[in-house]
Amino acid sequence: MATGRTHCVVCGKDKATSKCSGCLNDFCYSHLGQHRQELAQELDKIEVHRDLFQQTLLDRKNDQQNHSLMKEIDQWEYDSIEKIRQKAKQTKEILLQRIAEHDIEIDHKLHVLTNKLREGRANDDITEIDLTCWKSKLEELNENLNKLPAASIRHTTMPLVNEIEVHISFVQSKLPSLSADAKWSQNGIVFAGGCGTGNKLNQLWHPYSLRIDMDDVVYISDYDNHRIVKWRNGDREGQIVASRFGSEDQNGQLKRPTDLVVNSTTNSVIVIDYGNRRVLRFGQQNSSKEEVIVSDIDSCGLSMDKNGYIYVADYKKHEVRRWEIGNTDKALVAGGNGMGDGLDQLDSPTHIFVDQDYALYVSDTGNHRVMKWMQNSKQGIIVAGGHGKGNGVTQLWNPRGIFVDELGTVYVADYGNHRIMRWLKGAIEGTILAGGNGPGNRADQLNSPTNLSFDKQGNLYVTDFHNHRVQKFDLS
Secondary structure, three states, X not given: OEEEEEEOOOOOOEEEEEEOOOOOOEEEHHHHHHHHHHHHXXXXXXXXXXXXXXXXXXXXXXXXXXXXXXXXXXXXXXXXXXXXXXXXXXXXXXXXXXXXXXXXHHHHHHHHHHHHHHHHHHHOOOOHHHHHHHHHHHHHHHHHHOOOOOEEEEEEEOOOOEEEEEEEOOHHHHOOOOOOOOOEOOOOEEEEEOOOOOOOOOOOOOEEEEEEOOOOOEEEXXXXXXXXXXXXXXXXXXXXXXXXXXXXXXXXXXXXXXXXXXXXXXXXXXXXEHHHOEEEEEEOOEEEEEEEEEEOOOOOEEEEOOOOOEEEEEOOOOEEEEXXXXXXXXXXXXXXXXXXXXXXXXXXXXXXXXXXXXXXXXXXXXXXXXEEEOOOOOOOEEEEEOOOEOOOOOOEOOEEEEEEOOOOOEEEEEHHHOEEEEEOOOOOOOEEEEEOOOEOOOOOOEOOEEEEEEOOOOOEEEEEHHHOEEEEEOEO
């Protein structure tokens, strides 16, 4: 706290005072102690709520069977009696594992908060800003305790009984809550590739897109190597998941794959086979067996909602459609009114993203903007860019990959500006998170980034297309 002589906010007298760096008010020394005591009392209240929440968490750990999703499984088991008992057992084990993982994550975050509370009390160095932040963190933990991210119960029709399974959505829902001022290292490190162009396992050739699964394994569409590879943290080489020459009865499976999603429920990878104008699904246990999901489509962008429906952007028809796997029916969800810049139109859409509320985000590449289409809406709203092609903070230049967190913050691979941008919900301008220093291969540069994603720790990963590498930017 800074010292000086001014009016005390409590007594109004002109005295030697100290300014509180939290509330920014000036206190004389006698009232400073009172203010510190009030802050300590607020800290006491937070710790009481923390203790209560900790007990709630402990109770939940000892009684995970009473989770709402578990009860739904129990009801299904009761209705179907003996015919589905074995299936119920298998399903519960999957769900219990997911609940346990979620509880571990909550427990870790609570442990971090507890350490901060203890440090604040020990150092007697707390402000209203700290208290507000800690209180918000605790409320967020309490709110998220019974929310099981990316998990829902899926019903599939079977003879005599309805079989169910635990559906765990794509890892994007596991991104930790990031504050509006979260920052990443400006110097990236090479996570994959970076060894020049080539088809060796330590090389990439124009990596186009990436996805990160529940175990932080990174899947990369290696565009000009006609393959999908996966890399684990610390690996020097990738592992081929699907490639151009994967079966004996076909001339080649993949030709310039672009986007992909990882479906942990079915242990499969869904890929846009750009060169063959189709969407394929590969089982990870047997990548030589591919299934054609969508044919005759010109697409670079793919996403999946929490119910397993896939969304595909068609850049020639300027539209996005939704498919249920196994069903040929397709629903128009965005665009479809010809090429244009109206709110009901798109111009060469590339990458897309579907959030937990089924809102669709579209990289409207030809219009240099990102659009958001709510479920069943007839037109979208602009959430990033939309001010023409350029490198200003209100502009984008051929945006590609997008990611949206739980707060509605939009992250964009700004392809033509060689940077990663962040737009807070409702913001009219974005901020540069990585790159933005011109095209190049330095650690602080990108060269035509095409996609991005985050791991569970909030670290940022970028497909650095013309540098033939994937860059990792650590959360500061």
